[in-house]
Amino acid sequence: MSEPKLQNKNNKISLAEVAKAAGVSKMTASRVLRDEGGFSEKTRAKVMAEVERLGYFPNRLATVFAGDKKSTFIGVSIPDLGNEVFTHVLEGIDRKLASFNHQTVLGMTQHVQSEEENWIETVLSWQPAGLILTGRAHSPRAIQILKGANVPLVEIWDLNSSPVDMCVGLNHFDSGYDMGRFLLTKGYTRFGYVGTSHDAANAATSRLNGYAKAIQDGGGKLTRQLCLNDIPGFYPGFYGTEQLLSSDPHVEVSLYQNENMAVGAVHFCQAQQISIPGDIGIAGWGELPIASVLPYRLTTVHVNHLRIGQLAAEKLLLKVNGDSATPVSDVGFQLVPGDTV
Template sequence: MTVSRVLRGGSGYSDGTRDRVMQVASRLGYVPNRLAAALGSDASTLVGICVPRLTSGLFGHVLDGVDRALRRLGYQVMIGCNNHAAEEEEAWLRQVISWRPAGVILSGRNHTPGTVDLLRNAGMPVVELWDLNTSPIDISVGFSHFDCGVEMGQFLIRRGRRRAGFVGALSRSDVMGQARLEGFAAALSRAGHPLADREVLHDSPGFYAGFYGLEVLLARSPHLDVVYFHNDEMAIGGLAYCTARGVNVPGDLGIVGWGGMEAASVLPRRLTTTVVPTTAIGKAAAEALVARLKGEPGADVIAVPTRLVPGETG
């Protein structure tokens, strides 16, 4: 019984006993069957998290925040990717639920009816992060993408920009990027200077898409005085285009991004952008989930503020 308690992480034994048991287990190559333990005790230490893209630097920081917090609290992470497709998220969730996780963390609030039914009937904590949902399935942690767009639009109007464009790479399911665009356009319209043009690519929102997208947009609308990009990667691609073509930034054209990726702060001209506290969001999501597991009181909606950085390119 003492050996079993040690291997299960229990208490009631000395440090010396623990060390001897673990030394023998190591020599034998013993690895505990956590799934069997979870089935026997009805207490899993696995938490599933599904994000849009594993190649996204922003979601890498979110995952880091989740993983660090959960490991500190005694849980392990199972990571999945939905490629901004609600149907892929549902397929991932059906697989994960078969492992009887302690809870799941999902990105956004755009789910299929099947996903919503699974989550409501699973009897486990659910955290929707990244896009704040005032009526969550269980817990929501994040911020308003629409408000991010509004804030940037208002900022550029105050800066004297009057002919704004947008370059993005939005899939049908990327409702968060679409919300930023809608907020941006709404702020411009309210100020009497509607969005002049947009170029939306069916591509990954990376550096090349920003370079190429700006080239296409300016060929069609050379009169623009500022361009808002889907994210910082695309904005940096836009800056590269301006450098290659001799476009002065911000004199001839303003370039603004979103996300706050680290590279944006060390450019020759600091990028004008919105900084998202990615690691803090991941940490808050993990802690809220574990608090729910423990029956501790906590808010269902947790807002994590973003920050607009004026930079030198807007």
Template structure:
């Protein structure tokens, strides 16, 4: 993949907002600090100009106004998903050796919430930002581009980053899993996962997965989606539903390990021959799999390595040993476990 050149970044100032809105810097300051008597029309004009520019006011007052705090903003979509604690562990492993400390913001996969978290984090002038995903709305991208701090987007390299980026190619991960499943002789494949309009990484994996199947003359024979957090119970329910509806399926590919583990437990209770009659695979390679009666096939996305690499970029940029944006692609690895391999390698 060839990335387009990244435009030069510079911090936005009150003067920029003043010029864009056509009012004085003093009036801009009053509006953004919610102080003084300003008409509603002027207030809305200033707020719109600030949003269009990606300007975030500085909450650090006085002599410290031009400085940064020794905090790294880490913005993730969830704390309940087992994926992100591993990423945080990798980040803290690196930052623990420095003067920098991570502070976490959670978006709940909501673009409006992400916009608010980014705004609040940047207003305290952190020493860097690490943010999950490479898809953001226009307001978020403008704020991140205008920020005078290093920004590292993580867990997905399929797209144009704001600054630096670390993670796997989600589309490649989907392709690799499709190739592994077809290579083991499975043909009637079902997919089970979240509703994916907001989970861009799962959507990209699914795109890579279905494209590879199509090139081999196959397609996803059935699908079952859900909204809400990943859960063992949900995986059991979805697996029962899809196999009741389509008993001829010979493989189930889950968008994450939690629902995959629930599906595996349900299949074992029903006495289904795994993987002779039915193969299964999840995604993420979480430690949960170690406690299952059978080892669920999965894919390790290098979460800890991603966290470490992202944190190191922030450290190096602050130390002045790295000046340009950096792209680090992590190699995803398939673990066949006990539920995918029909044939000996």
């Protein structure tokens, strides 16, 4: 009898084809792949040899839907991959989940609640073991869906004292307030801010609000704030600084939405021979690796992005396994004085 021909790699091999090639029933082949017992070692060897030869990949999603196995999928939503902050958080999540044989199903919501709501509906239809969502603001319908889904959930990034289920994050308002208060102690009175467009529920908005409140409380003045229609990266920090100083050349110090933007500001000032901090002070946020290329230390706020992701995954896995987990975890932040203010 001739052997079944290897199919083109673009054609999916079925379990029935594997069973036929091995000379066993489809049920027996399924039991071998699930290691359920009830078959001989010789049968197992024949089935596995055909799995290898034919290049068969089990449909694990179908197995979950059939109720034969617990899901290993974890849905994780982040705003976007263009912001390096979230790639570090995602790395922490994925490392921890992978070490316990769970897979990340990634979604990007662009800080748009309707996008998040649609993604939640889609990923829940795949019966995930749990969800990790970035941010604390969700549409009313999304909250209703999440509460009815009966799956473990961790909200990350922006600390929430009353989460839907669990939360891991930091107080962004306080981090902005502490930076503003610190800059006031350096004698600055005219302040600027450069960031990107974001809605009122965004963590960056909380930081800006904290920064502005500290300046107001300390008798200073936030004379110019720019929210650019761009991603918070190096180049927007570069041209944003040009716009800032063109619109208000008397700004004495400016906070930037993140480290990448602050480094862009430093390079603009160097190109224009603007002294730092003599002519203008520059402060960043997040302490990202890009700052290591500067010849001096940037004044910033340190946040352990990797730890946020790891802790979120740890808490979720505890719940997935039926254990309890602390509802709210504050990872905190640390103001790091540098040479740029």
